[in-house]
Amino acid sequence: MRKIKEFIIEKILLSSALITIAVTIGIILVLSIEAFYFFSEVSIIDFLTDTQWTPLFTNKHFGIMPLLSGTLLTTFIAIVFAVPVGLSISIYLSEYAPNSFRKTIKPLLELLAAVPTVVYGFFALMVVTPYLQGIIPGLSGFNALSAGLVMGVMIIPYISSLSEDALHAVPYSLREASYGMGSTRLQNSFRVIVPAASSGIIVSIILAISRAIGETMIVAIAAGQQPRLTFDPTVPVETITAYIVQVSLGDVQHDSLEYRTIFAAGITLFVFTFLLNTLSHKMRKKFREKYE
Amino acid sequence: MKKVLFITALAFTMIACGNKKGQDKDGTATGSITVDGSSTVYPVTEAVAEEFRAVKPGINVTIGVSGTGGGFQKFGRGETNISNASRPIKDEEAAYAKENNIDFVGLEVALDGLAVVINPENDWVKSFTVEELKMIWEPAAQGKIMRWNQINPAWPDEEIHLYGPGVASGTFDYFTEVIVGKSGSSRGDFTASEDDNVLVQGVAGDKFGLGFFGLAYFEENQDKLSLAAVDGGNGPVIPTKETVNDGTYSPLSRPLYIYVNSSSVRNPEVVEFVRYYLENAGELSTDVGYFPLTAEEYKAELKKFNDFVENNQ
Numbered sequence: 001m002r003k004i005k006e007f008i009i010e011k012i013l014l015s016s017a018l019i020t021i022a023v024t025i026g027i028i029l030v031l032s033i034e035a036f037y038f039f040s041e042v043s044i045i046d047f048l049t050d051t052q053w054t055p056l057f058t059n060k061h062f063g064i065m066p067l068l069s070g071t072l073l074t075t076f077i078a079i080v081f082a083v084p085v086g087l088s089i090s091i092y093l094s095e096y097a098p099n100s101f102r103k104t105i106k107p108l109l110e111l112l113a114a115v116p117t118v119v120y121g122f123f124a125l126m127v128v129t130p131y132l133q134g135i136i137p138g139l140s141g142f143n144a145l146s147a148g149l150v151m152g153v154m155i156i157p158y159i160s161s162l163s164e165d166a167l168h169a170v171p172y173s174l175r176e177a178s179y180g181m182g183s184t185r186l187q188n189s190f191r192v193i194v195p196a197a198s199s200g201i202i203v204s205i206i207l208a209i210s211r212a213i214g215e216t217m218i219v220a221i222a223a224g225q226q227p228r229l230t231f232d233p234t235v236p237v238e239t240i241t242a243y244i245v246q247v248s249l250g251d252v253q254h255d256s257l258e259y260r261t262i263f264a265a266g267i268t269l270f271v272f273t274f275l276l277n278t279l280s281h282k283m284r285k286k287f288r289e290k291y292e
Numbered sequence: 293m294k295k296v297l298f299i300t301a302l303a304f305t306m307i308a309c310g311n312k313k314g315q316d317k318d319g320t321a322t323g324s325i326t327v328d329g330s331s332t333v334y335p336v337t338e339a340v341a342e343e344f345r346a347v348k349p350g351i352n353v354t355i356g357v358s359g360t361g362g363g364f365q366k367f368g369r370g371e372t373n374i375s376n377a378s379r380p381i382k383d384e385e386a387a388y389a390k391e392n393n394i395d396f397v398g399l400e401v402a403l404d405g406l407a408v409v410i411n412p413e414n415d416w417v418k419s420f421t422v423e424e425l426k427m428i429w430e431p432a433a434q435g436k437i438m439r440w441n442q443i444n445p446a447w448p449d450e451e452i453h454l455y456g457p458g459v460a461s462g463t464f465d466y467f468t469e470v471i472v473g474k475s476g477s478s479r480g481d482f483t484a485s486e487d488d489n490v491l492v493q494g495v496a497g498d499k500f501g502l503g504f505f506g507l508a509y510f511e512e513n514q515d516k517l518s519l520a521a522v523d524g525g526n527g528p529v530i531p532t533k534e535t536v537n538d539g540t541y542s543p544l545s546r547p548l549y550i551y552v553n554s555s556s557v558r559n560p561e562v563v564e565f566v567r568y569y570l571e572n573a574g575e576l577s578t579d580v581g582y583f584p585l586t587a588e589e590y591k592a593e594l595k596k597f598n599d600f601v602e603n604n605q
Contacts (some may be wrong), residue, residue, distance in 0.1 A: 054480025056459045058431040061480070122314065129497065139455065141497020142483065224456075225490070226483040236483050236494070239429070250362050250460040 031270060039256055047264065053227040053243075055261045056252070062261065064268055066227040070144065070237035071269075074219055075212040077148025077233060078155060083205060085152070086159030093160070094167040095189045106161070112236055113157040121221030124150035124178075127223065142224030142236035151218050154291035155208040162207065166200020199287035206280035210273050216241040240265045293321035293562035310506065325562055329363020330462045331375035331488045333548045335580040337376055338404055340569045343576065347568065349560050350561055351527030359486035361385075361463025362520055364551075370394055372398035374566070377549045378404065378462035378506065395554035397600040399570065399593045402577035402584060405531025406467060406544035407510040408520045413499045416440070416447050419521035419528030422471060428452070429501070430472045440500065454482035455494040455503035461486050467504055470543040511581030533577065536583045548582065552597070554604045570594045 014200065014234050039047070042062045050063025050174055089109070128146040133139045170193050178192045216239075224236025238246075244262045252258045302603055304452035334357050340448065341353040342353035344585040360377045367375035376577040381389075381398060389396060397482065410417055410443070427433065442446040457464040457475065459504040464484075483494055488505040496500035496516035510517055514529050522527035556562040570593050587594075 041583070050482065052435060054434065055483075057434070057480030058477045059434045059480055133497065138499070143495050153574075224483055224494075225485050226481065228481065246458070246485075250359060250458060252460075 004151065006063045012281055014263055030271070031267045033262055034260050035267045038257070038260035040041040041260075042264075052166040053150060053238075054245070055258050057107035062197075062264075062292045064240075066214075066229040067238060067240045067265060069229050069231065070219075070223065070267065071213055071241070073144045073231055073237060073241040074104065074151060074215075074223055074239060075209060077145060078212045079150035079205070079209060080148055081152030082155045082208060086156045086204075086208070087163055089156070089160040089169060089199070090163035091189050091194070093173065094164050094214065095185060095193065104162070109157050112153065115154070117154065117217040118221070120150050120154055121147075124218060124222035131227055135232060139225070139234045140236050142222065142226075143234050144223050144237050145233040147219045149244045150222065151212055151215055154215070154218065155211055158208040158211055159204050160202030163197070163201045169200065170196045199284050201282050202281045202287065203233065206276055206283070210276045213272060213276070214241065214269065216245055220245050240269050293373045299331075308493070308542040309415065323350055324459055325351060325374065325556075325565055326356075326372045327353060327374040327376060327550075328358050328366050328372045329359040329551075330378040330548070331357045331486055332360075332378040332404060332461075332463050332508070333401070333550065335512075336573060336577050336582060337362070337374075337505075337550070337569075339580050340572060340577040343572060344565055344568050348561070348564065353565065357487055357543050357563075359458065359460030360465065361460040362486065363526060364389075367396070367551060367553065368392060368394060370553065370555070373559075373562050374568055375434035375551050377551055378546065379466045380549065381551060395604070396551045397554075397597060398549050398551050399597055400547045400585060401550055401569065401573045401588065401593070402548045402582040403536050404543045404546050404548050404582050405507045405536040406463065406504060406546060407507045407531060408502070408504045408522055408544075409495050409510055409517045410520050411495055411499050412464070412516070412518045414501075417520055418588050421523040422525070425471045425522070426473075428454070429456075429468070431477055431479055434481050436453070437479075450500050453501045454479075455491045455498075455500050455501055456482055456484060457491070457505060458484035458486050463488075463505060466546055467544070486559040506582070508581035533578075533583050547585075549575075552600070554600070557601045557604050566597055567594065570597060590603070 013179070047062055047064055048158040049065070050061050051063035051065055052063055053066045054061045063103060093105060097105070124146045125142075128150055129139070129143065132143075132146055133141075136145075139145070174186060174192060174196060178188045183192070219239045223242065224240060225238050225242060226236045227238040227243065228235070230237065244265055247262050309510070316390055324414070327341075334355060337355050341355060341391055344351070344353065356363070356366075356372075356378075360375075363372065363375040363377065364381060364385040364387075366372045366389075368385060371490070375396075377398075381396075386396075408420060425584055427443055428437055437443065438451055439449055440452055441449045443452075456478075464478070465475045468478045472478060483491075485491060488509045491505050491511050492509055493501045495503040496513065510519055519530060521530045522541065522544055524544075526540065526542075529541045530537050531541045531544070536545045538544055550566070557566075570590055574587070574590060577584050584590075
């Protein structure tokens with residue numbers, strides 16, 4: 001009887017694991033099949049090098065670069081804002097803050113990640129953009145800068161939480177040794193602890209980048225819906241995710257070339273995130289320091 | 293262990309019982325009317341639904357904004373009772389509906405003067421000729437016409453930022469047809485959205501912005517936007533009740549429609565709603581910024597609808 005129970009439980013758990021793998025394979029298959037049909041009509045060279053993206057209009061261009069530049073631009077702004085802030089928060093919480101402070105602040109930080117992204121999007125559009133328009137004249141109503149900044153705020157918890165765990169995991173003996181040698185707190189934090197926790201910190205940054213690349217609502221609402229190849233943060237752009245939302249909610253005929261563009265865009269996004277995940281895995285293995 | 297099994301069984305039963313009160317395929321569930329389609333017609337339908345709720349509080353009217361084209365797709369599949377449209381139904385869309393055994397009637401409900409809007413700080417444009425608009429919006433302009441002074445050398449040497457409805461929008465179809473010459477023929481490098489509020493936001497926040505949408509959205513945001521006159525060959529004209537009614541605001545005066553599904557008229561609530569719509573559209577369309585048809589025209593539409601209802605019981 002017990003053997004049967006064990007067997008059943010084992011198989012149930014195995015099937016749960018297999019379901020996740022099956023779903024991932026299913027997603028990859030769907031994307032690849034539709035993308036294959038797409039690339040049989042549009043050459044991949046065109047797709048990668050054309051500088052305009054206008055698949056729904058008369059003058060069709062299928063260059064992914066404008067959408068990609070929109071995604072990368074907003075992600076870059078988000079990371080440039082979030083990494084210093086997130087890292088400083090994590091170092092402060094781990095090295096400097098008294099325990100009581102740390103206990104109250106950490107859950108509050110998690111709250112930043114709990115705000116619905118659509119709320120963030122409207123916050124960017126209604127509050128941040130008008131404010132920035134006062135500082136930067138000529139800032140467009142839709143622009144990559146406010147979307148990027150608000151996205152940065154959203155991903156701070158990812159960086160700070162994981163980095164803080166990584167910093168905390170560095171054994172105390174290292175800290176004691178460095179204090180014993182006469183280092184100041186600052187030297188200790190930045191010269192000893194951060195390098196020791198670097199694998200965890202880098203992984204947290206890469207996770208934040210993946211999150212920012214896949215973010216949809218904030219950029220769909222605040223960054224604009226005009227695909228253009230630019231790195232100017234003050235003009236409307238369109239990201240890959242915003243384009244997918246725009247087309248899938250519209251009236252484009254299923255199984256037409258225009259409809260397949262969302263799969264082509266989706267598979268580009270997927271490739272990027274996949275590469276980032278692999279990179280983070282490799283970095284973690286390479287830089288991890290074992291202390292026991 | 294027994295407790296766990298009991299709770300699991302209970303949970304399954306409750307989940308299984310959950311889905312009975314959804315909609316039937318053609319939306320004939322009582323108490324609920326589904327509308328989707330044009331963002332231009334949306335303010336009128338919304339105003340009618342609001343007043344209707346005061347008369348008949350039990351009926352829930354949900355109105356989507358997928359654009360005229362998007363609305364017709366759903367209408368053709370039987371997912372909506374009524375479709376808002378800022379242009380007549382296309383042949384392909386009618387055929388699609390026919391394939392799904394959907395018969396329908398089209399009713400004119402109001403008149404729109406499509407507004408061409410600019411930012412209030414734009415002091416160099418007072419009006420556009422149809423040729424200038426064509427030069428800005430035709431497909432050949434994509435990537436080429438990027439600055440104001442390319443259209444008129446007297447205008448500043450600054451980038452034009454264009455905002456317009458997307459390809460699912462009836463306003464887009466109509467504008468391209470009368471300005472460029474062929475429906476759907478437009479440049480692709482502008483901020484496209486089926487949601488006119490996005491366009492309002494875009495032009496209002498951008499000194500060099502230029503956009504077009506239904507007049508109601510301008511009326512609602514008069515403090516944030518400026519209206520440009522359109523010269524259709526007889527001098528610059530601004531859309532007003534007179535110029536739209538007698539056709540001098542050309543070519544951008546157009547009728548607005550709703551389309552009703554034949555199986556939905558078996559539902560007395562839908563019939564009541566549409567009758568209420570036709571009786572009150574004149575007054576309510578003026579409230580939101582459009583222009584009413586004449587009383588005789590509304591009577592004719594009502595008769596058309598009543599005949600359709602009789603034929604489809």
